[in-house]
Each structure stands twice: as C-alpha cells, then as structure tokens.
Amino acid sequence: xxxxxxxxxxxxxxxxxxxxxxxxxxxxxxxxxxxxxxxxxxxxxxxxxxxxxxxxxxxxxxxxxxxxxxxxxxxxxxxxxxxxxxxxxxxxxxxxxxxxxxxxxxxxxxxxxxxxxxxxxxxxxxxxxxxxxxxxxxxxxxxxxxxxxxxxxxxxxxxxxxxxxxxxxxxxxxxxxxxxxxxxxxxxxxxxxxxxxxxxxxxxxxxxxxxxxxxxxxxxxxxxxxxxxxxxxxxxxxxxxxxxxxxxxxxxxxxxxxxxxxxxxxxxxxxxxxxxxxxxxxxxxxxxxxxxxxxxxxxxxxxxxxxxxxxxxxxxx
Amino acid sequence: xxxxxxxxxxxxxxxxxxxxxxxxxxxxxxxxxxxxxxxxxxxxxxxxxxxxxxxxxxxxxxxxxxxxxxxxxxxxxxxxxxxxxxxxxxxxxxxxxxxxxxxxxxxxxxxxxxxxxxxxxxxxxxxxxxxxxxxxxxxxxxxxxxxxxxxxxxxxxxxxxxxxxxxxxxxxxxxxxxxxxxxxxxxxxxxxxxxxxxxxxxxxxxxxxxxxxxxxxxxxxxxxxxxxxxxxxxxxxxxxxxxxxxxxxxxxxxxxxxxxxxxxxxxxxxxxxxxxxxxxxxxxxxxxxxxxxxxxxxxxxxxxxxxxxxxxxxxxxxxxxxxxxxxxxxxxxx
Amino acid sequence: xxxxxxxxxxxxxxxxxxxxxxxxxxxxxxxxxxxxxxxxxxxxxxxxxxxxxxxxxxxxxxxxxxxxxxxxxxxxxxxxxxxxxxxxxxxxxxxxxxxxxxxxxxxxxxxxxxxxxxxxxxxxxxxxxxxxxxxxxxxxxxxxxxxxxxxxxxxxxxxxxxxxxxxxxxxxxxxxxxxxxxxxxxxxxxxxxxxxxxxxxxxxxxxxxxxxxxxxxxxxxxxxxxxxxxxxxxxxxxxxxxxxxxxxxxxxxxxxxxxxxxxxxxxxxxxxxxxxxxxxxxxxxxxxxxxxxxxxxxxxx
Numbered sequence: 013x014x015x016x017x018x019x020x021x022x023x024x025x026x027x028x029x030x031x032x033x034x035x036x037x038x039x040x041x042x043x044x045x046x047x048x049x050x051x052x053x054x055x056x057x058x059x060x061x062x063x064x065x066x067x068x069x070x071x072x073x074x075x076x077x078x079x080x081x082x083x084x085x086x087x088x089x090x091x092x093x094x095x096x097x098x099x100x101x102x103x104x105x106x107x108x109x110x111x112x113x114x115x116x117x118x119x120x121x122x123x124x125x126x127x128x129x130x131x132x133x134x135x136x137x138x139x140x141x142x143x144x145x146x147x148x149x150x151x152x153x154x155x156x157x158x159x160x161x162x163x164x165x166x167x168x169x170x171x172x173x174x175x176x177x178x179x180x181x182x183x184x185x186x187x188x189x190x191x192x193x194x195x196x197x198x199x200x201x202x203x204x205x206x207x208x209x210x211x212x213x214x215x216x217x218x219x220x221x222x223x224x225x226x227x228x229x230x231x232x233x234x235x236x237x238x239x240x241x242x243x244x245x246x247x248x249x250x251x252x253x254x255x256x257x258x259x260x261x262x263x264x265x266x267x268x269x270x271x272x273x274x275x276x277x278x279x280x281x282x283x284x285x286x287x288x289x290x291x292x293x294x295x296x297x298x299x300x301x302x303x304x305x306x307x308x309x310x311x312x313x314x315x316x317x318x319x320x321x322x323x324x325x326x327x328x329x
Numbered sequence: 330x331x332x333x334x335x336x337x338x339x340x341x342x343x344x345x346x347x348x349x350x351x352x353x354x355x356x357x358x359x360x361x362x363x364x365x366x367x368x369x370x371x372x373x374x375x376x377x378x379x380x381x382x383x384x385x386x387x388x389x390x391x392x393x394x395x396x397x398x399x400x401x402x403x404x405x406x407x408x409x410x411x412x413x414x415x416x417x418x419x420x421x422x423x424x425x426x427x428x429x430x431x432x433x434x435x436x437x438x439x440x441x442x443x444x445x446x447x448x449x450x451x452x453x454x455x456x457x458x459x460x461x462x463x464x465x466x467x468x469x470x471x472x473x474x475x476x477x478x479x480x481x482x483x484x485x486x487x488x489x490x491x492x493x494x495x496x497x498x499x500x501x502x503x504x505x506x507x508x509x510x511x512x513x514x515x516x517x518x519x520x521x522x523x524x525x526x527x528x529x530x531x532x533x534x535x536x537x538x539x540x541x542x543x544x545x546x547x548x549x550x551x552x553x554x555x556x557x558x559x560x561x562x563x564x565x566x567x568x569x570x571x572x573x574x575x576x577x578x579x580x581x582x583x584x585x586x587x588x589x590x591x592x593x594x595x596x597x598x599x600x601x602x603x604x605x606x607x608x609x610x611x612x613x614x615x616x617x618x619x620x621x622x623x624x625x626x627x628x629x630x631x632x633x634x635x636x637x638x639x640x641x642x643x644x645x646x647x648x649x650x651x652x653x654x655x656x657x658x659x660x661x662x663x
Numbered sequence: 664x665x666x667x668x669x670x671x672x673x674x675x676x677x678x679x680x681x682x683x684x685x686x687x688x689x690x691x692x693x694x695x696x697x698x699x700x701x702x703x704x705x706x707x708x709x710x711x712x713x714x715x716x717x718x719x720x721x722x723x724x725x726x727x728x729x730x731x732x733x734x735x736x737x738x739x740x741x742x743x744x745x746x747x748x749x750x751x752x753x754x755x756x757x758x759x760x761x762x763x764x765x766x767x768x769x770x771x772x773x774x775x776x777x778x779x780x781x782x783x784x785x786x787x788x789x790x791x792x793x794x795x796x797x798x799x800x801x802x803x804x805x806x807x808x809x810x811x812x813x814x815x816x817x818x819x820x821x822x823x824x825x826x827x828x829x830x831x832x833x834x835x836x837x838x839x840x841x842x843x844x845x846x847x848x849x850x851x852x853x854x855x856x857x858x859x860x861x862x863x864x865x866x867x868x869x870x871x872x873x874x875x876x877x878x879x880x881x882x883x884x885x886x887x888x889x890x891x892x893x894x895x896x897x898x899x900x901x902x903x904x905x906x907x908x909x910x911x912x913x914x915x916x917x918x919x920x921x922x923x924x925x926x927x928x929x930x931x932x933x934x935x936x937x938x939x940x941x942x943x944x945x946x947x948x949x950x951x952x953x954x955x956x957x958x959x960x961x962x963x964x
Contacts, residue, residue: 168347171639175601179623180635184358260472264605267474269624284475291478292486302475309470317466560765566720567760568780568831569752578779579768586770657770658815 038245038323045322046315052322055314062308065116066123073113075100078276082108093294105283105297106290115300118278122308125193125279126259132197133258134251137204140166144205145212145243146235149221163209166202174199175264182270189272189279196261200254207250211243218242245323252316256309263305280304333654337647348639353397356632406633411625416633419618425508426496427614429526430607431599433534438541439592446549447581450557461546468543473602477536477609484532494611497526533610537602541595548591552584559583586657593649600638665693666871667717667839672731672741673895674712674721686712688895689731692888694839697869699862701886701903703876703918709895710875714841716741717873718758719748735839754784757832759861761844763824767816773800773827774812780834799830804860822853826860833864840865841873846881858884879922883907891915 046052065072075081082088082104095103102111140162147158169177178195185191215221216239224234263281265271271282280301287297400406406416449458485493497503497510503522506513511530514523556562557580565579600616607616615634622630674687687709694700702710715721716729717740733740735756738747752758760766768776777796781787787795793812800808803826816824825845832840842861846854862885865872874886882889882903889906891899891914899912910916 164343164347167344168351171344171348171643172635173598173600173638173642175604176619176635176638179619180355180631183623183628183631184355256470260470263472264474264601267472267605268608268620284472288474288478291482295482298475298478302472305472306467306470310466313466313470560760560762561768563720564760564766564828564831565768567718567752567758568783569749569754570779570783571749574779574783578771578775582770583768658772659769659817 042245042319042322046318049318049321051314052318055311055316055318058307058311059315062119062311063123066119069116069119073110073116075110075113077109077114077117077278079110080108081110084108093290093297095294095296102296102300103294106286106294111297111300114278114283115280115304118280118283118301119304121189121277121279122259122262122281122305125189125196125262125281126255126308126312129193129196129258129262130200130251130254132194133200133254134204134247136197137201138208138247140201141205141208141247142212142240145209145216145239146232148209148213149216149235149239150231159209162205166205169198169202170206174261175268178261178265179268179270182265187270187273189277192262192265192271195265195270196258199261200258203254204247204250208243208247211246212239215239215242246320249316249320249323252312252319256312256316259305259309259312330651330654334647334651337650341643341647344643345640349398349401349636350394352632352636353394356397356628401636406636407629409622409630410627411621411630416630419630420615420634420637422508423613423615423618425614426510426612427600427603427607427616429496429509429511429530430533430537430603430612430614430616431596433530434537434541434599434602435592435596437534437538438545438595441538442542442545443549443581443588446546447553447576447584449546450550450553453554458550462550465543465546468539471539473536473540474605474609476539477533477606480532480536481609491532492529493532496529496612496614497522501525529612533606533612536609537599537606540602541592541599544591544595545588548588549584552587553580556580556584582656586653589649589653589656593646596645596649600642666696666698666735667694667740667873668732668734669693669713669717670732670734672713672716672733673729674709674716675728675730677726677728679726686895687716690890690892690895690897691731692890692897692900694871694873696838697865697871698888699865699872699874699886701874701876701882701889702892703879703882703889704892705877705918708892710877710892711843713892714758714843714873714875717841718752718756719743719745750784753780753832753837754835755837756839756841757835757837759825759828759832759840759842759845762848763821763828764816764848766828767824769816772813772815773819777812777827777831777834780831784835796830796834799834800827803827803830803833803864804856805830821849822856825849825853825857829857829860829864833868833870836868837870839871839873841875843875844877845874846878847876861885879919891918 082094085108087094088104088106088108093104093106094100097103100110100112102115105111105114144159144162144166147155147162149155172180177199181195181198182191185194212235216235221234221238224238225231259281262271263284266279266281267285267288269285271285272279275282275286283301284298284305287294287301290297404417406420408414409416409419412419445461449455449461452458481493484490492498501519501522503510503514503519503526504517506516510526511523514520514526561583562575562579565575570579603614604616604619606612607614608620611617615638619631619634621627622634670691672687672690673685675683675685677683690709690713692700692702702713704710712721717733719740721727721729729741731741735751738751740748740751740756743751767773774793774796777799778787778792781792781795785795796812797808800811805811805823805826811819811823811827816827819827825848829845845861846857849857858881861872861874864870872885874881876882886903889899889901889903890897891906891912893912893914899906899910899915901911906915907919910919
C-alpha cells in the first residue's frame with residue numbers, strides 16, 4: 013500500500029473521495045477539474061475574447077489600419093503625435109494611422125504568429141521526440157542508437173540560448189514575419205522533443221506495457237497505441253504555455269529588427285517595437301499593444317497551468 | 330566526483346562537435362555566402378571571387394571544415410566587419426559587462442525569489458501567497474524590453490533615482506584592470522567608481538531579473554509545498570527540532586533540488602534577456618554588441634559569439650549537475 | 664495518576680463545500696508509566712489522527728479542530744503552546760512512524776539526524792554527540808555504527824532504517840513512546856525483530872508505549888491493555904487476555920475473525936455462532952459511523 017493513500021486515510025479523508033469517480037477517463041476528469049478552477053476560467057474568458065477580436069476585429073475597426081490619415085490631414089509633426097480624441101479613441105500612431113483600429117486588426121496577426129510558431133515547434137519536436145521515445149521503448153541496439161543520436165541533436169539545439177538561435181535563423185532567412193514564426197518555432201523544438209521522449213520512456217516502464225508485451229502484442233504497436241497516447245498530456249500542456257511565450261518572443265524579435273520590415277500590417281509585437289522611440293511623448297503607443305500581449309500571454313499561461321494541474325496524476329485523488 | 334566531472338566533460342565533445350558542424354553549415358548558407366558576410370553588400374564580382382579563393386571556398390568541403398575547426402580551436406574567430414577588430418578582443422572587452430549584469434540579475438532573482446516562494450508555500454492561501462503567485466504569473470508574461478523601458482522611464486527619467494544608460498560615469502576616469510567595473514573599483518580602492526558601476530547595474534538588473542524571479546518564486550513554492558507533505562518533515566517536527574533546523578536542514582535542503590536545476594537553465598537563458606536589456610540601457614556588454622551585429626549583419630561576430638556562448642552555456646549546465654550531486658547523495662551513487 | 668490521560672479526544676476536518684469529517688469522536692484512554700497500550704483498528708478508524716493530535720502535529724489550518732484533553736503530567740498536550748510542545752516532543756514524548764524510508768530525510772546523513780535530537784534536548788554537540796549517537800545505534804542493533812552514521816538513508820536496509828528511527832526516538836529516554844504501525848512497511852521476517860527490539864527497549868528503560876496497529880498479532884505479543892477503535896470511537900477497552908478470550912463488542916469479534924487463517928477458507932467470524940452465518944466481515948474503509956442506538960444489545964457492556 014502506498015504511503016500517500018495511507019496519509020489521506022490518516023487525515024480523516026480530507027478530500028472526501030466519492031466512490032463513483034472510479035473509471036472516469038483522464039481527460040474527462042481533467043476537464044471537470046479545469047471547469048472548477050477559477051483561474052482557468054479567467055484564462056479561458058481572456059482567450060475567448062482574444063480569439064473573438066482576432067476574428068471580427070477588422071469588422072469593428074472604425075478606420076483602415078493602414079490609412080496614414082494623420083499625415084494626410086497634417087496633424088502629425090515631429091515630436092507631436094495627437095493623443096486620444098472623440099474620433100480617434102487611442103489617438104494616432106507615429107505614421108498617422110488610427111491606433112485603435114490597428115490594435116483591433118493586429119490581434120489576428122498576433123494570434124497567427126503564436127499559433128503557427130507553436131505548431132512548428134510542436135510538430136517537429138513531437139516528431140523527433142516521438143521517434144526517439146518509440147525507439148528507446150523498443151530497445152535493442154538500433155533503437156538505442158536512434159534514440160541517442162536524436163537526443164544529441166536536441167541537446168545541441170538546447171546548447172544555444174533561445175534568442176541567439178532565433179537570431180541565427182533570422183540571419184539565414186532575412187527579416188520577415190515568416191522568419192519570426194520559424195525562429196520562434198524552432199526554439200521550442202527541443203523542449204517538445206525532450207518532453208515527449210521523457211514521457212514515453214517513463215510510460216514504457218509501466219505495468220500495462222509489460223502486460224501487453226506478455227500478451228504478445230507487437231512492440232511497435234504497443235508504442236503507437238499504448239505508450240504514445242498516454243504520453244501526450246505534458247505535451248499538450250506545454251503547447252498551451254508555449255503559445256504565451258511564442259507571442260512574447262515574437263515581440264522581442266520584432267524589437268530587435270528581425271520582424272516584418274513592412275510595418276503597415278498591424279501586429280502587436282511590431283507595434284510595440286515601433287513605438288519605442290515615442291515613449292516620452294506618447295507612451296500609449298507602446299502601452300496598449302504591450303498590455304494586449306501581456307493579457308493574452310496571461311490567458312494562455314493561466315489555462316496551461318490549470319491544464320497541468322488537472323492532468324498531473326500526482327494531484328489526482 | 331572528479332570522475333563524474335571528467336565524464337560529463339567528455340560527453341560535451343560530441344555536442345560541441347555537432348554544434349561546430351551546424352555553425353559551419355550556417356556560415357556557408359548565409360545569404361550571399363561568406364564572401365558577402367565579409368564584404369557586406371558592397372563587393373564587386375572580382376573581389377568576391379578573390380575572397381572565395383582566399384577563404385579556400387573552392388576546395389573540398391571536408392578540407393574547408395578542417396580549416397574552420399583548426400581556427401576555432403586556436404580561438405581565431407576572425408575580424409569584426411563593423412569595428413575591424415579581432416572578434417576575440419571584442420568579446421573579452423564586453424563579456425565582463427554581461428557577466429556583471431547577469432550576476433546582478435541572478436542575485437536579485439534568487440535572493441528575492443527563494444524566500445518569497447518559501448513564505449508563500451508556508452502560508453498557503455494567505456494574501457502573500459496569492460500575491461506572489463499572481464505577481465509571478467504576470468512577471469512571466471511581460472516582455473523584458475518593455476519592462477526595461479518602463480523602469481527606465483519611471484525611475485531614471487522621471488524620478489532621477491538611477492542612471493539611464495551606460496555601465497559607469499565616464500567622467501570618473503576609473504582605472505580598468507579586469508573590465509569587471511565593480512571588481513576594478515574594489516581592487517583599485519576607487520570606491521566611488523565601484524559604487525557608481527553598481528548603481529548603473531540596478532535598473533537593468535531588475536529588468537533582467539523579472540522572468541527568472543517569477544520562475545524561481547513558482548518553482549520554490551511548488552517544491553516547498555511538495556516537501557512539506559513529506560513524512561520526514563513530520564519526523565523532524567516530532568523530534569521537537571527548532572523551526573530554524575527544520576526549515577534549513579529538512580525543508581529547504583530537499584526543496585533545493587528542483588530549484589537548482591531551474592536556476593541552471595535560467596542562467597543560460599539569461600543571455601537572451603541580456604541582449605534586450607543591454608540594448609534598452611545602452612549597457613555595453615555582449616548583448617548590445619550582438620544587437621548591433623545583427624543590425625549590421627556582422628557575421629564573424631555573430632558566429633564567434635554564438636560559439637563561445639554555447640560553450641559557456643554548456644559549462645553552466647555542467648556546474649548545475651555538479652552542485653546537484655553535491656546536494657543529493659542519491660545522485661552520487663550512479 | 665496515569666502517565667497520559669486522554670479524555671474525550673475529538674478531531675474534525677471541515678472543508679468548504681464538503682461534509683465535515685469527524686475522524687476521532689470522543690476517544691478516551693489512559694497509559695500508566697511503563698505500560699504498553701494498544702490502539703487497534705482498521706485503516707481510517709482514527710488511530711493515526713489520534714497519535715498526531717497527541718503530538719500536536721496535525722496540520723495547523725482552518726477546518727482542523729481538536730477537542731477534549733490529554734493530560735501528560737501537568738500539561739495538556741492538546742492545549743499547550745507550540746513552544747512548550749517543541750520542548751516536550753522528542754524529549755518526553757517521542758514517535759516512530761510507519762514508513763522508515765519516507766520518514767528519514769534522504770539528503771542528510773543518519774548521524775546528523777540522530778545527533779540533532781541530542782543537540783536540541785540534551786545539549787550534546789561535536790564528538791560527544793557522535794559518540795552518543797554511535798552508542799544509540801549500537802543499542803538498537805545496528806552493527807558497525809560509526810560507519811553507518813556517515814551513511815544516507817538510501818544506503819540502509821528497511822529494517823536498519825526503522826532501527827535508526829527508533830534510535831532517534833529513544834535518544835532522550837522519553838517517558839512515552841508512540842509507535843504508529845512501526846512494522847507495517849517491513850518484511851515479515853524483520854517485523855518480529857523490530858517488535859522484539861521495541862519490547863526490550865521499553866522494558867529496560869521503563870518507557871510507556873502506545874502501540875498503534877491493525878495487526879492483532881502485534882497486540883497479542885506486546886500489549887498490556889488494548890483499546891479497539893472503530894469509526895473514531897473506542898468501542899472496547901480491555902486487558903489483553905480477556906479481550907482475546909471473550910470479546911464483547913461485535914466489531915472486536917469481527918476484527919478477531921478477520922485474521923486470515925490457513926486452516927479454513929473463512930475467517931473465525933463466519934464460524935462464530937454469535938454471528939448470523941454469512942454475515943460479512945468488516946471490510947473496506949470506515950466512512951460514517953453506523954447509528955448504534957441503545958436498543959442494540961451489543962452497544963453497552
């Protein structure tokens with residue numbers, strides 16, 4: 013009998029476990045836990061709002077985000093960018109465009125950057141980690157060799173600080189939004205690879221794997237149908253958390269001048285980077301996109317943390 | 330212990346070897362090839378051909394790689410395009426600044442993070458706990474360069490409490506020995522110089538510390554909570570030990586294991602933040618220099634710095650593993 | 664006057680949104696100096712909570728309430744302030760836990776874990792403390808104690824770890840020792856050795872022992888007095904011999920009957936004529952105390 017269960021007994025069944033909870037699947041149970049977690053609900057509310065803006069933002073925008081109307085109207089002069097007014101809720105940006113419209117329209121690009129770069133990292137990382145994990149689980153000389161070669165490659169990527177890695181990639185591809193997405197994605201590849209491999213190796217030591225093996229199930233089949241699905245939980249949690257860091261890192265790359273050189277298409281990270289020279293006179297130009305990024309990242313982080321807690325087997329009963 | 334370190338150092342060789350291949354390929358794949366990297370966009374076709382020949386780019390790949398490795402091992406990293414100085418010289422001049430900044434940030438992050446995380450765990454559910462959990466969540470989500478600008482705007486430009494840029498007031502005419510400005514000031518007994526250098530470190534240090542601080546608070550809290558539920562803490566209490574002994578020897582010592590791992594990872598990752606922070610505060614470390622190198626497409630500098638930094642990063646992680654095994658006797662056996 | 668007099672001890676755990684759990688519900692028993700008292704019952708019946716309450720080690724948070732009194736000499740263990748409790752713990756009242764591996768700090772050498780008690784309560788430090796610790800390990804039957812002092816818990820065998828924990832508990836010659844299932848986590852062959860060690864230690868030093876167990880074999884071998892706990896209550900309290908010879912409470916009978924026997928397929932309860940045939944032996948965890956009302960002829964004795 014495990015000590016942990018004993019302790020729960022000893023403390024007079026603090027958690028008052030219900031009998032009928034047995035047999036509920038990991039995911040059903042996890043979603044139930046997420047729904048009951050207030051910070052997860054806050055995170056989800058933020059994300060729903062964000063996605064909504066990303067979808068219908070362009071419809072709500074009062075002006076075209078690329079229209080340099082301030083310059084046309086002659087209200088923009090060096091050292092003077094008009095602030096909020098009745099017509100322009102958040103004022104003009106440094107090129108005389110309506111800041112509020114840019115903020116609304118920019119949500120879509122920001123979401124896109126986050127999702128695409130996370131997907132790049134997830135796909136490549138899960139592929140490497142999955143193959144390595146399966147190879148390690150299969151064992152044998154070939155399996156171990158494949159595993160160790162793949163993991164050395166991942167170690168190599170990990171040996172580079174993330175921003176330097178992103179910068180090296182950007183140096184190869186030139187500055188553009190695609191570059192930013194690829195660079196940010198590649199940075200998260202080793203994380204996903206290690207996570208999935210680690211989980212698969214841990215799972216392959218499980219009793220149910222032994223049971224399946226003893227029943228004569230083929231080892232490659234065990235890896236695919238038993239080990240892999242049971243190892244996905246940490247990867248999904250990490251993907252949610254990576255969405256947050258990807259948006260922040262993309263902003264950093266934009267700040268370093270590696271983002272889209274064409275700044276007419278609004279994107280929060282780019283807007284924030286562009287606003288830096290005007291911080292003294294018009295701090296709002298930086299603050300609004302920054303707050304947007306912070307709140308969105310917070311939404312993803314809250315949800316990711318809640319998922320992590322919900323899926324942690326240690327915290328389950 | 331020595332055998333453990335030697336074995337870990339040997340394990341580094343394949344990683345660094347692979348990294349060198351990666352960098353070699355990277356250098357050759359740069360837009361326009363290395364000749365553009367050296368000449369910039371200005372080179373005429375004849376000049377390009379000349380450089381290709383000089384660099385031996387017409388020879389077989391393997392020989393080229395051998396020559397590349399030879400230069401690497403001799404620490405010959407070439408010459409910067411923008412400053413026309415040896416990359417190694419540039420590095421040695423600027424690295425101390427980054428090290429000072431990184432150490433400052435780590436002292437802030439560890440010095441505040443571990444006590445805060447510990448208290449949050451001990452007073453679980455209290456206001457302090459919620460505040461530090463919430464604060465650390467936000468801390469992770471604020472872009473470092475934005476925080477740096479905000480700190481600069483508030484504490485330096487409006488309140489004039491701290492200097493807004495640089496590593497030291499140049500009018501002090503401080504003596505240079507190691508290029509670690511604080512250390513130099515202490516060694517030469519130029520107290521005002523040391524203090525001034527320290528003063529310049531405060532704001533960038535705080536900005537750089539924000540993310541590590543947030544992560545250390547979280548991991549400390551989680552780790553202490555986990556240890557608090559362990560049987561041996563109850564045993565220690567049942568022996569009637571003082572709060573101090575229980576905290577130090579029984580709770581923190583066990584809780585430190587995951588914290589040390591995370592600190593190691595963070596120390597390596599601090600460099601990314603340093604690039605951003607140094608840029609905002611015009612702090613002359615390798616970060617700001619790298620930023621310029623990116624802007625100028627100064628590839629020799631980029632490549633040389635990446636190689637040295639990767640070695641440092643790997644060494645920091647080795648240090649973490651060693652300290653880990655010092656704390657946990659169970660790791661030593663393996 | 665008894666050494667320890669527990670009266671009407673109750674412990675409740677309340678959690679927002681959930682039903683309050685009454686883990687210990689009016690438990691009373693007493694321990695004379697040098698006596699071995701058993702607290703017997705199945706898991707979840709409140710044995711461990713009782714011992715933690717006596718040591719003042721229940722989590723100090725909202726929702727945990729302790730009632731009643733536990734007089735130890737002139738002090739009430741349930742109401743004393745934390746500072747006095749710290750002086751009492753380890754010096755006058757010591758405790759041995761169930762799982763010796765998890766109860767020892769994995770990153771601190773055994774020696775330090777023994778000497779820290781000596782330093783705290785007897786002011787022994789340095790070479791004196793080390794010598795005393797080696798002597799203690801020797802007394803609990805750990806061979807080559809000077810070497811073992813430098814070792815870490817993971818380097819010791821299970822039985823050795825429990826011996827080390829016992830050495831820490833008896834380091835200050837406490838008047839009362841509480842052992843919470845001290846042999847449950849051990850191999851059967853080791854169990855007997857540890858019980859023998861405990862019996863010898865309390866006999867030689869005159870320490871009173873509260874033995875918490877679900878194992879009636881342990882009770883039969885060691886205890887002078889036995890308290891049977893069920894659903895947070897003492898349902899039967901008797902000297903050892905009468906308890907085994909003629910149990911009064913049906914739960915005690917059930918407990919005795921649940922001891923697995925090799926000679927028949929069923930427990931003794933099934934064969935006991937006082938029970939209806941086929942009456943299920945008490946199984947699973949105790950959750951809610953069944954309402955025993957005066958009409959039940961087995962309630963009072």
